[in-house]
Ligand SMILES: NC(=O)C1=CN([C@@H]2O[C@H](COP(=O)(O)OP(=O)(O)OC[C@H]3O[C@@H](n4cnc5c(N)ncnc54)[C@H](O)[C@@H]3O)[C@@H](O)[C@H]2O)[C@@H](O)CC1
Protein backbone atom coordinates (compact mmCIF):
# COMPACT_ATOMS: atom_id res chain seq x y z
CA UNK A 1 0.00 0.00 0.00
CA UNK A 2 1.47 3.41 -0.92
CA UNK A 3 2.16 5.61 2.08
CA UNK A 4 -0.59 8.14 2.68
CA UNK A 5 0.77 11.66 3.09
CA UNK A 6 -0.62 14.50 5.18
CA UNK A 7 -1.32 17.88 3.62
CA UNK A 8 1.03 20.74 4.49
CA UNK A 9 -0.73 23.92 5.63
CA UNK A 10 1.48 26.96 5.06
CA UNK A 11 1.85 30.55 6.13
CA UNK A 12 2.36 33.28 3.53
CA UNK A 13 6.03 33.41 4.47
CA UNK A 14 6.52 29.67 4.01
CA UNK A 15 4.65 29.78 0.69
CA UNK A 16 6.87 32.60 -0.57
CA UNK A 17 9.91 30.58 0.45
CA UNK A 18 8.58 27.52 -1.42
CA UNK A 19 7.96 29.67 -4.52
CA UNK A 20 11.42 31.19 -4.26
CA UNK A 21 13.20 27.89 -3.89
CA UNK A 22 11.29 26.37 -6.78
CA UNK A 23 12.15 29.32 -8.99
CA UNK A 24 15.76 29.97 -7.92
CA UNK A 25 17.08 26.60 -6.82
CA UNK A 26 15.13 24.26 -9.04
CA UNK A 27 14.95 26.57 -12.03
CA UNK A 28 11.22 26.40 -12.65
CA UNK A 29 10.40 29.93 -13.87
CA UNK A 30 7.83 32.02 -12.00
CA UNK A 31 5.94 32.45 -15.27
CA UNK A 32 5.50 28.67 -15.43
CA UNK A 33 4.21 28.55 -11.86
CA UNK A 34 1.77 31.33 -12.66
CA UNK A 35 0.66 29.69 -15.90
CA UNK A 36 0.04 26.41 -14.08
CA UNK A 37 -1.77 28.18 -11.25
CA UNK A 38 -4.00 30.16 -13.62
CA UNK A 39 -4.80 27.12 -15.74
CA UNK A 40 -5.67 25.10 -12.65
CA UNK A 41 -7.94 27.91 -11.50
CA UNK A 42 -9.55 28.06 -14.96
CA UNK A 43 -10.35 24.34 -14.72
CA UNK A 44 -12.11 24.93 -11.41
CA UNK A 45 -13.98 27.90 -12.90
CA UNK A 46 -15.02 25.73 -15.87
CA UNK A 47 -16.41 23.09 -13.49
CA UNK A 48 -18.37 25.77 -11.64
CA UNK A 49 -19.80 27.09 -14.91
CA UNK A 50 -20.68 23.69 -16.38
CA UNK A 51 -20.52 24.99 -19.96
CA UNK A 52 -17.89 27.62 -20.64
CA UNK A 53 -18.73 28.79 -24.17
CA UNK A 54 -21.03 31.79 -24.18
CA UNK A 55 -20.91 32.30 -20.39
CA UNK A 56 -19.89 35.63 -18.89
CA UNK A 57 -17.02 35.85 -16.43
CA UNK A 58 -15.90 38.99 -14.60
CA UNK A 59 -12.38 38.75 -13.22
CA UNK A 60 -11.11 41.40 -10.76
CA UNK A 61 -7.32 41.52 -10.75
CA UNK A 62 -4.87 43.24 -8.41
CA UNK A 63 -1.37 44.31 -9.39
CA UNK A 64 0.56 41.50 -7.72
CA UNK A 65 0.95 37.87 -8.70
CA UNK A 66 -2.53 37.06 -7.47
CA UNK A 67 -3.81 39.33 -10.23
CA UNK A 68 -1.40 37.55 -12.59
CA UNK A 69 -3.10 34.23 -11.85
CA UNK A 70 -6.36 35.98 -12.75
CA UNK A 71 -4.96 37.16 -16.11
CA UNK A 72 -3.98 33.59 -17.02
CA UNK A 73 -7.41 32.31 -16.00
CA UNK A 74 -9.06 35.02 -18.12
CA UNK A 75 -6.97 34.03 -21.15
CA UNK A 76 -7.81 30.33 -20.77
CA UNK A 77 -11.55 30.85 -20.28
CA UNK A 78 -11.62 33.22 -23.27
CA UNK A 79 -9.89 30.55 -25.36
CA UNK A 80 -12.62 28.13 -24.31
CA UNK A 81 -15.33 30.47 -25.58
CA UNK A 82 -16.34 32.52 -22.53
CA UNK A 83 -17.13 36.25 -22.59
CA UNK A 84 -14.49 37.62 -20.26
CA UNK A 85 -14.29 41.02 -18.57
CA UNK A 86 -11.01 41.72 -16.82
CA UNK A 87 -10.95 44.59 -14.32
CA UNK A 88 -7.58 46.01 -13.28
CA UNK A 89 -6.79 48.72 -10.77
CA UNK A 90 -3.27 49.69 -11.67
CA UNK A 91 -1.25 50.66 -14.68
CA UNK A 92 0.78 47.84 -16.19
CA UNK A 93 3.95 49.60 -15.05
CA UNK A 94 2.89 49.11 -11.42
CA UNK A 95 2.26 45.36 -11.83
CA UNK A 96 4.64 42.59 -10.78
CA UNK A 97 6.78 41.37 -13.71
CA UNK A 98 4.93 38.10 -14.31
CA UNK A 99 1.53 39.76 -13.92
CA UNK A 100 2.55 42.53 -16.33
CA UNK A 101 3.71 39.98 -18.92
CA UNK A 102 0.38 38.20 -18.73
CA UNK A 103 -1.50 41.49 -18.89
CA UNK A 104 0.34 42.49 -22.08
CA UNK A 105 -0.58 39.15 -23.55
CA UNK A 106 -4.23 39.87 -22.80
CA UNK A 107 -3.94 43.30 -24.42
CA UNK A 108 -2.69 41.71 -27.63
CA UNK A 109 -5.45 39.11 -27.58
CA UNK A 110 -8.11 41.76 -26.97
CA UNK A 111 -6.82 43.81 -29.88
CA UNK A 112 -6.85 40.80 -32.19
CA UNK A 113 -10.12 39.31 -30.94
CA UNK A 114 -12.70 39.63 -33.68
CA UNK A 115 -15.41 37.97 -31.58
CA UNK A 116 -15.47 40.84 -29.08
CA UNK A 117 -15.51 38.45 -26.15
CA UNK A 118 -12.50 39.83 -24.31
CA UNK A 119 -12.77 43.19 -22.54
CA UNK A 120 -10.14 44.92 -20.42
CA UNK A 121 -11.35 47.59 -18.00
CA UNK A 122 -9.21 49.92 -15.99
CA UNK A 123 -10.87 51.21 -12.84
CA UNK A 124 -9.28 54.08 -11.00
CA UNK A 125 -12.19 54.18 -8.63
CA UNK A 126 -15.47 52.41 -8.59
CA UNK A 127 -16.83 54.40 -11.52
CA UNK A 128 -17.69 51.95 -14.25
CA UNK A 129 -18.41 48.84 -12.22
CA UNK A 130 -22.11 49.25 -12.89
CA UNK A 131 -21.46 49.16 -16.63
CA UNK A 132 -20.20 45.61 -16.39
CA UNK A 133 -22.71 43.04 -17.60
CA UNK A 134 -24.08 40.64 -14.99
CA UNK A 135 -21.76 37.64 -14.85
CA UNK A 136 -22.30 33.91 -14.45
CA UNK A 137 -19.12 33.80 -12.39
CA UNK A 138 -16.99 36.39 -10.60
CA UNK A 139 -13.31 35.77 -9.99
CA UNK A 140 -11.49 37.38 -7.07
CA UNK A 141 -7.85 37.77 -8.10
CA UNK A 142 -7.36 41.02 -6.19
CA UNK A 143 -4.98 40.00 -3.41
CA UNK A 144 -3.52 36.72 -2.23
CA UNK A 145 -0.76 35.99 0.21
CA UNK A 146 0.68 39.49 -0.33
CA UNK A 147 -1.95 41.16 1.87
CA UNK A 148 -0.12 42.85 4.69
CA UNK A 149 -2.52 45.28 6.37
CA UNK A 150 -6.24 46.11 6.48
CA UNK A 151 -7.63 46.51 2.95
CA UNK A 152 -7.16 49.92 1.40
CA UNK A 153 -9.51 51.75 -0.91
CA UNK A 154 -10.55 50.98 -3.63
CA UNK A 155 -9.97 47.24 -3.04
CA UNK A 156 -12.09 47.42 0.08
CA UNK A 157 -15.06 48.80 -1.88
CA UNK A 158 -14.51 46.29 -4.69
CA UNK A 159 -14.71 43.49 -2.14
CA UNK A 160 -18.00 44.85 -0.86
CA UNK A 161 -19.29 45.15 -4.42
CA UNK A 162 -18.27 41.55 -5.11
CA UNK A 163 -20.10 40.37 -2.01
CA UNK A 164 -23.30 41.97 -3.29
CA UNK A 165 -23.31 39.95 -6.55
CA UNK A 166 -25.82 37.15 -6.90
CA UNK A 167 -23.60 34.86 -9.00
CA UNK A 168 -20.95 32.54 -7.49
CA UNK A 169 -17.49 33.89 -6.66
CA UNK A 170 -14.27 31.95 -7.17
CA UNK A 171 -11.40 33.21 -5.00
CA UNK A 172 -7.87 32.73 -6.31
CA UNK A 173 -5.48 31.40 -3.64
CA UNK A 174 -7.34 33.01 -0.71
CA UNK A 175 -10.39 35.26 -0.50
CA UNK A 176 -9.14 38.84 -0.67
CA UNK A 177 -9.04 40.43 2.79
CA UNK A 178 -8.47 37.20 4.68
CA UNK A 179 -5.16 37.05 6.54
CA UNK A 180 -3.44 33.96 5.17
CA UNK A 181 -1.75 33.20 8.51
CA UNK A 182 -4.60 33.66 10.97
CA UNK A 183 -7.93 33.62 9.11
CA UNK A 184 -8.73 37.10 10.44
CA UNK A 185 -10.66 39.54 8.26
CA UNK A 186 -8.48 42.59 7.58
CA UNK A 187 -11.06 45.34 7.14
CA UNK A 188 -13.34 43.43 4.76
CA UNK A 189 -13.12 40.11 2.95
CA UNK A 190 -14.61 38.33 -0.02
CA UNK A 191 -17.17 35.64 0.80
CA UNK A 192 -16.30 33.07 -1.85
CA UNK A 193 -18.28 30.14 -3.18
CA UNK A 194 -15.05 28.23 -3.80
CA UNK A 195 -11.37 28.93 -3.30
CA UNK A 196 -8.71 27.51 -5.55
CA UNK A 197 -5.44 27.63 -3.67
CA UNK A 198 -1.95 27.24 -5.14
CA UNK A 199 0.63 24.64 -4.20
CA UNK A 200 -0.62 23.97 -0.67
CA UNK A 201 -3.34 24.91 1.82
CA UNK A 202 -2.89 28.22 3.62
CA UNK A 203 -3.36 28.40 7.40
CA UNK A 204 -5.86 31.25 7.06
CA UNK A 205 -8.23 29.12 4.98
CA UNK A 206 -8.69 26.75 7.92
CA UNK A 207 -8.66 29.05 10.96
CA UNK A 208 -10.80 31.92 12.20
CA UNK A 209 -13.15 33.29 9.54
CA UNK A 210 -11.44 31.23 6.82
CA UNK A 211 -13.82 28.27 6.76
CA UNK A 212 -16.84 30.62 6.62
CA UNK A 213 -15.44 32.73 3.78
CA UNK A 214 -13.55 30.38 1.49
CA UNK A 215 -16.29 27.88 0.57
CA UNK A 216 -15.06 24.57 -0.81
CA UNK A 217 -11.29 24.44 -1.30
CA UNK A 218 -9.37 23.02 -4.27
CA UNK A 219 -5.61 22.69 -3.89
CA UNK A 220 -3.80 22.94 -7.23
CA UNK A 221 -0.45 21.28 -7.75
CA UNK A 222 1.60 23.94 -9.58
CA UNK A 223 5.04 22.34 -9.76
CA UNK A 224 6.42 23.04 -6.27
CA UNK A 225 7.96 19.70 -5.29
CA UNK A 226 6.69 17.83 -2.24
CA UNK A 227 10.07 17.91 -0.51
CA UNK A 228 10.17 21.71 -0.74
CA UNK A 229 6.67 21.98 0.73
CA UNK A 230 7.66 19.61 3.54
CA UNK A 231 10.77 21.60 4.33
CA UNK A 232 9.05 24.98 4.48
CA UNK A 233 6.22 23.44 6.54
CA UNK A 234 8.71 23.19 9.41
CA UNK A 235 8.65 26.97 9.79
CA UNK A 236 6.82 28.35 12.84
CA UNK A 237 3.13 28.89 12.25
CA UNK A 238 2.81 26.13 9.63
CA UNK A 239 0.80 22.98 10.24
CA UNK A 240 -0.43 19.73 8.71
CA UNK A 241 -3.82 18.32 7.95
CA UNK A 242 -4.60 14.62 8.09
CA UNK A 243 -6.46 12.91 5.28
CA UNK A 244 -8.82 9.94 5.59
CA UNK A 245 -6.14 7.82 3.92
CA UNK A 246 -3.59 8.72 6.59
CA UNK A 247 -6.01 8.02 9.45
CA UNK A 248 -6.87 4.69 7.82
CA UNK A 249 -3.18 3.86 7.97
CA UNK A 250 -2.75 4.96 11.58
CA UNK A 251 -5.87 3.52 13.24
CA UNK A 252 -5.16 0.30 15.12
CA UNK A 253 -6.51 -2.89 13.61
CA UNK A 254 -7.68 -5.65 15.90
CA UNK A 255 -5.62 -8.85 15.65
CA UNK A 256 -7.42 -12.01 14.52
CA UNK A 257 -6.50 -13.77 17.78
CA UNK A 258 -7.28 -10.83 20.07
CA UNK A 259 -8.85 -11.25 23.48
CA UNK A 260 -10.37 -8.47 25.55
CA UNK A 261 -7.20 -7.56 27.41
CA UNK A 262 -4.90 -7.75 24.39
CA UNK A 263 -7.38 -5.56 22.48
CA UNK A 264 -6.50 -2.79 24.89
CA UNK A 265 -7.29 -2.04 28.50
CA UNK A 266 -8.23 1.53 29.36
CA UNK A 267 -8.57 2.88 32.88
CA UNK A 268 -10.86 5.90 33.13
CA UNK A 269 -10.77 7.93 36.36
CA UNK A 270 -13.84 10.12 36.25
CA UNK A 271 -17.09 11.27 37.83
CA UNK A 272 -18.29 12.96 41.00
CA UNK A 273 -21.61 13.50 42.75
CA UNK A 274 -22.20 16.53 40.54
CA UNK A 275 -21.20 14.92 37.27
CA UNK A 276 -22.34 11.39 36.54
CA UNK A 277 -22.74 11.76 32.76
CA UNK A 278 -19.12 12.57 31.87
CA UNK A 279 -17.68 9.19 32.97
CA UNK A 280 -20.41 7.39 31.04
CA UNK A 281 -19.61 9.23 27.81
CA UNK A 282 -15.85 8.94 28.17
CA UNK A 283 -15.82 5.24 29.10
CA UNK A 284 -18.35 4.30 26.42
CA UNK A 285 -16.32 6.16 23.80
CA UNK A 286 -13.18 4.27 24.79
CA UNK A 287 -15.01 0.98 24.35
CA UNK A 288 -16.65 2.07 21.10
CA UNK A 289 -13.36 2.98 19.43
CA UNK A 290 -12.10 -0.52 20.14
CA UNK A 291 -10.52 -0.80 23.60
CA UNK A 292 -11.27 -4.40 24.64
CA UNK A 293 -11.66 -3.73 28.35
CA UNK A 294 -12.64 -0.43 29.92
CA UNK A 295 -12.57 0.07 33.66
CA UNK A 296 -14.08 3.21 35.13
CA UNK A 297 -12.83 4.28 38.56
CA UNK A 298 -15.14 6.76 40.29
CA UNK A 299 -15.81 7.98 43.85
CA UNK A 300 -17.44 5.14 45.83
CA UNK A 301 -20.78 6.78 46.38
CA UNK A 302 -21.18 7.46 42.65
CA UNK A 303 -20.57 3.83 41.75
CA UNK A 304 -24.22 2.66 42.17
CA UNK A 305 -25.41 5.42 39.86
CA UNK A 306 -22.87 4.54 37.16
CA UNK A 307 -23.75 0.85 37.58
CA UNK A 308 -27.25 1.57 36.31
CA UNK A 309 -25.87 3.49 33.32
CA UNK A 310 -22.87 1.45 32.21
CA UNK A 311 -23.31 -2.13 31.13
CA UNK A 312 -20.14 -3.10 29.27
CA UNK A 313 -17.79 -1.00 31.38
CA UNK A 314 -16.43 -2.39 34.67
CA UNK A 315 -16.54 -0.13 37.74
CA UNK A 316 -14.23 0.53 40.61
CA UNK A 317 -15.22 2.63 43.64
CA UNK A 318 -12.55 4.96 45.03
CA UNK A 319 -12.65 5.70 48.79
CA UNK A 320 -13.59 9.24 49.72
CA UNK A 321 -12.47 11.58 52.45
CA UNK A 322 -14.92 12.84 55.05
CA UNK A 323 -14.93 16.15 53.19
CA UNK A 324 -16.21 14.39 50.08
CA UNK A 325 -13.20 14.27 47.74
CA UNK A 326 -11.22 11.23 46.64
CA UNK A 327 -8.95 9.93 49.40
CA UNK A 328 -5.43 9.81 48.07
CA UNK A 329 -3.96 7.15 50.38
CA UNK A 330 -6.83 4.68 50.26
CA UNK A 331 -7.50 5.23 46.55
CA UNK A 332 -4.11 3.88 45.57
CA UNK A 333 -4.72 0.68 47.57
CA UNK A 334 -7.61 0.09 45.19
CA UNK A 335 -5.99 1.46 42.02
CA UNK A 336 -2.39 0.27 42.06
CA UNK A 337 -3.06 -3.22 40.73
CA UNK A 338 -5.09 -1.80 37.85
CA UNK A 339 -2.46 0.80 37.04
CA UNK A 340 -0.11 -2.15 36.48
CA UNK A 341 -2.49 -3.89 34.11
CA UNK A 342 -3.95 -1.01 32.10
CA UNK A 343 -2.32 0.23 28.91
CA UNK A 344 -3.69 3.74 29.03
CA UNK A 345 -5.19 6.10 31.56
CA UNK A 346 -7.74 8.90 31.27
CA UNK A 347 -8.07 11.32 34.17
CA UNK A 348 -10.60 14.06 34.54
CA UNK A 349 -14.08 13.89 33.02
CA UNK A 350 -16.58 15.09 35.65
CA UNK A 351 -14.16 14.62 38.57
CA UNK A 352 -15.09 17.98 40.09
CA UNK A 353 -12.73 20.41 41.75
CA UNK A 354 -12.69 19.20 45.34
CA UNK A 355 -9.25 20.01 46.80
CA UNK A 356 -8.79 16.40 48.01
CA UNK A 357 -9.65 15.09 44.55
CA UNK A 358 -7.21 17.56 42.96
CA UNK A 359 -4.45 16.38 45.30
CA UNK A 360 -5.28 12.79 44.36
CA UNK A 361 -5.10 13.65 40.64
CA UNK A 362 -1.63 15.17 40.99
CA UNK A 363 -0.41 12.22 43.05
CA UNK A 364 -1.81 9.82 40.45
CA UNK A 365 -0.06 11.63 37.62
CA UNK A 366 3.24 11.56 39.49
CA UNK A 367 2.83 7.88 40.34
CA UNK A 368 2.00 6.29 36.99
CA UNK A 369 4.15 5.75 33.92
CA UNK A 370 1.10 4.99 31.78
CA UNK A 371 0.37 7.03 28.68
CA UNK A 372 -2.31 9.35 30.00
CA UNK A 373 -5.08 11.54 28.65
CA UNK A 374 -5.84 14.52 30.90
CA UNK A 375 -9.13 16.30 30.38
CA UNK A 376 -11.51 18.69 32.14
CA UNK A 377 -11.08 18.58 35.93
CA UNK A 378 -7.86 16.64 35.45
CA UNK A 379 -6.55 19.80 33.77
CA UNK A 380 -8.05 22.02 36.45
CA UNK A 381 -6.07 20.06 39.04
CA UNK A 382 -2.90 21.11 37.20
CA UNK A 383 -3.57 24.85 37.28
CA UNK A 384 -0.54 26.34 39.01
CA UNK A 385 1.34 23.04 38.66
CA UNK A 386 2.64 23.23 35.11
CA UNK A 387 6.07 22.18 36.36
CA UNK A 388 4.49 18.83 37.08
CA UNK A 389 3.54 18.62 33.39
CA UNK A 390 7.06 19.55 32.28
CA UNK A 391 8.54 16.96 34.58
CA UNK A 392 6.24 14.01 34.01
CA UNK A 393 4.59 14.33 30.59
CA UNK A 394 7.62 13.02 28.67
CA UNK A 395 5.62 12.83 25.46
CA UNK A 396 3.27 10.27 27.05
CA UNK A 397 0.49 12.69 27.97
CA UNK A 398 -2.33 14.06 25.89
CA UNK A 399 -3.80 17.27 27.32
CA UNK A 400 -7.21 18.13 25.87
CA UNK A 401 -8.15 21.63 27.04
CA UNK A 402 -10.79 23.88 25.56
CA UNK A 403 -9.85 27.55 25.31
CA UNK A 404 -10.87 28.39 28.90
CA UNK A 405 -9.00 25.44 30.40
CA UNK A 406 -5.95 26.24 28.33
CA UNK A 407 -5.94 29.87 29.48
CA UNK A 408 -6.22 28.77 33.09
CA UNK A 409 -3.14 26.60 32.59
CA UNK A 410 -1.03 28.80 30.33
CA UNK A 411 -2.14 32.30 31.36
CA UNK A 412 -3.17 35.03 28.91
CA UNK A 413 -2.22 33.95 25.40
CA UNK A 414 -3.14 35.44 22.03
CA UNK A 415 -5.13 32.64 20.44
CA UNK A 416 -5.40 34.32 17.04
CA UNK A 417 -1.86 32.91 16.77
CA UNK A 418 -3.24 29.47 17.61
CA UNK A 419 -0.72 27.43 15.69
CA UNK A 420 2.34 29.11 17.20
CA UNK A 421 0.84 28.99 20.68
CA UNK A 422 0.07 25.27 20.51
CA UNK A 423 3.50 24.68 18.96
CA UNK A 424 5.19 26.55 21.78
CA UNK A 425 3.33 24.91 24.68
CA UNK A 426 3.44 21.36 23.34
CA UNK A 427 7.21 21.77 23.04
CA UNK A 428 7.68 23.46 26.40
CA UNK A 429 5.51 20.99 28.29
CA UNK A 430 6.72 17.95 26.35
CA UNK A 431 3.15 16.76 25.83
CA UNK A 432 0.61 16.23 23.09
CA UNK A 433 -1.57 19.31 23.33
CA UNK A 434 -5.04 19.05 21.81
CA UNK A 435 -6.62 22.51 21.90
CA UNK A 436 -10.33 22.20 21.25
CA UNK A 437 -12.13 24.75 19.11
CA UNK A 438 -13.40 25.24 15.59
CA UNK A 439 -11.14 23.80 14.28
CA UNK A 440 -9.34 21.83 16.96
CA UNK A 441 -5.56 21.77 16.76
CA UNK A 442 -3.06 19.18 17.99
CA UNK A 443 0.53 20.03 18.90
CA UNK A 444 3.20 17.38 19.23
CA UNK A 445 6.22 17.67 21.55
CA UNK A 446 8.50 17.93 18.49
CA UNK A 447 6.68 21.07 17.30
CA UNK A 448 4.52 19.47 14.61
CA UNK A 449 1.00 20.90 14.59
CA UNK A 450 -2.14 19.37 13.07
CA UNK A 451 -5.31 21.22 12.13
CA UNK A 452 -8.34 18.97 12.27
CA UNK A 453 -10.03 18.44 8.93
CA UNK A 454 -13.40 17.12 10.12
CA UNK A 455 -16.25 18.25 12.36
CA UNK A 456 -18.95 20.91 12.31
CA UNK A 457 -20.99 23.09 14.71
CA UNK A 458 -23.05 20.05 15.79
CA UNK A 459 -20.13 19.35 18.13
CA UNK A 460 -20.94 22.50 20.12
CA UNK A 461 -22.91 20.55 22.71
CA UNK A 462 -22.22 19.28 26.22
CA UNK A 463 -20.33 16.00 26.48
CA UNK A 464 -18.52 15.96 23.15
CA UNK A 465 -15.29 16.74 25.02
CA UNK A 466 -15.81 13.70 27.24
CA UNK A 467 -16.36 11.57 24.15
CA UNK A 468 -13.18 12.93 22.56
CA UNK A 469 -11.13 12.17 25.67
CA UNK A 470 -12.59 8.65 25.67
CA UNK A 471 -11.68 8.16 22.01
CA UNK A 472 -8.12 9.26 22.78
CA UNK A 473 -7.65 6.84 25.68
CA UNK A 474 -9.36 4.03 23.76
CA UNK A 475 -6.87 4.44 20.91
CA UNK A 476 -3.84 4.69 23.18
CA UNK A 477 -5.03 1.55 25.01
CA UNK A 478 -4.84 -0.26 21.67
CA UNK A 479 -1.19 0.67 21.35
CA UNK A 480 -1.36 3.80 19.23
CA UNK A 481 1.27 6.37 20.29
CA UNK A 482 -0.39 9.34 22.05
CA UNK A 483 0.66 11.77 19.32
CA UNK A 484 -1.14 9.85 16.58
CA UNK A 485 -4.03 8.90 18.86
CA UNK A 486 -4.94 12.56 19.44
CA UNK A 487 -5.00 13.29 15.69
CA UNK A 488 -7.00 10.10 14.96
CA UNK A 489 -9.53 10.72 17.75
CA UNK A 490 -10.28 14.22 16.47
CA UNK A 491 -10.49 13.14 12.85
CA UNK A 492 -12.74 10.14 13.49
CA UNK A 493 -14.91 11.93 16.07
CA UNK A 494 -15.36 14.84 13.66
CA UNK A 495 -16.23 12.42 10.87
CA UNK A 496 -18.98 10.93 13.06
CA UNK A 497 -20.32 14.45 13.66
CA UNK A 498 -20.22 15.12 9.92
CA UNK A 499 -22.23 11.99 9.27
CA UNK A 500 -24.78 13.05 11.89
CA UNK A 501 -25.04 16.53 10.36
CA UNK A 502 -25.46 15.11 6.86
CA UNK A 503 -28.52 13.18 8.08
CA UNK A 504 -30.05 15.43 10.72
CA UNK A 505 -28.43 18.88 10.58
CA UNK A 506 -26.36 20.54 13.27
CA UNK A 507 -28.88 21.56 15.96
CA UNK A 508 -30.10 18.28 17.43
CA UNK A 509 -26.95 16.27 18.05
CA UNK A 510 -26.16 15.13 21.59
CA UNK A 511 -22.79 13.75 22.59
CA UNK A 512 -23.74 10.08 22.64
CA UNK A 513 -25.12 10.41 19.08
CA UNK A 514 -21.47 10.58 18.05
CA UNK A 515 -20.99 7.07 19.32
CA UNK A 516 -24.06 5.88 17.46
CA UNK A 517 -22.56 7.12 14.19
CA UNK A 518 -19.02 6.01 14.88
CA UNK A 519 -19.38 2.36 13.81
CA UNK A 520 -20.63 3.26 10.33
CA UNK A 521 -17.96 5.91 9.92
CA UNK A 522 -15.24 3.49 11.04
CA UNK A 523 -16.49 0.95 8.54
CA UNK A 524 -17.20 3.17 5.57
CA UNK A 525 -14.47 5.79 5.78
CA UNK A 526 -11.72 4.03 7.69
CA UNK A 527 -12.06 0.37 6.74
CA UNK A 528 -12.34 -0.94 10.33
N1 LIG B 1 5.84 32.83 -8.11
C1 LIG B 1 4.99 33.12 -7.19
O1 LIG B 1 5.32 33.84 -6.25
C2 LIG B 1 3.60 32.63 -7.35
C3 LIG B 1 2.57 33.36 -6.80
N2 LIG B 1 1.28 33.02 -7.01
C4 LIG B 1 0.21 33.96 -6.70
O2 LIG B 1 0.74 35.16 -6.22
C5 LIG B 1 0.11 35.56 -5.02
C6 LIG B 1 1.08 36.33 -4.20
O3 LIG B 1 1.53 37.36 -5.02
P1 LIG B 1 2.17 38.70 -4.46
O4 LIG B 1 3.21 38.36 -3.48
O5 LIG B 1 2.54 39.49 -5.64
O6 LIG B 1 1.02 39.36 -3.61
P2 LIG B 1 -0.51 39.70 -3.97
O7 LIG B 1 -0.78 39.59 -5.40
O8 LIG B 1 -1.33 38.94 -3.04
O9 LIG B 1 -0.62 41.23 -3.53
C7 LIG B 1 0.44 42.10 -3.66
C8 LIG B 1 -0.08 43.49 -3.84
O10 LIG B 1 -1.03 43.81 -2.88
C9 LIG B 1 -0.84 45.13 -2.42
N3 LIG B 1 -1.39 45.19 -1.07
C10 LIG B 1 -0.88 44.62 0.04
N4 LIG B 1 -1.66 44.91 1.10
C11 LIG B 1 -2.68 45.66 0.63
C12 LIG B 1 -3.80 46.27 1.25
N5 LIG B 1 -4.01 46.17 2.57
N6 LIG B 1 -4.69 46.96 0.51
C13 LIG B 1 -4.48 47.06 -0.82
N7 LIG B 1 -3.41 46.55 -1.47
C14 LIG B 1 -2.52 45.85 -0.74
C15 LIG B 1 0.63 45.32 -2.51
O11 LIG B 1 0.92 46.66 -2.66
C16 LIG B 1 0.99 44.53 -3.73
O12 LIG B 1 0.93 45.30 -4.86
C17 LIG B 1 -0.37 34.29 -4.41
O13 LIG B 1 -1.47 34.53 -3.55
C18 LIG B 1 -0.74 33.48 -5.64
O14 LIG B 1 -2.05 33.78 -6.04
C19 LIG B 1 0.98 31.93 -7.92
O15 LIG B 1 0.90 32.49 -9.19
C20 LIG B 1 2.02 30.87 -7.91
C21 LIG B 1 3.39 31.40 -8.11
Ligand SMILES: [K+]
Nearest residue numbers: 140143174176
Ligand atom coordinates in the same frame (compact mmCIF):
# COMPACT_ATOMS: atom_id res chain seq x y z
K1 LIG C 1 -7.79 36.45 -4.02
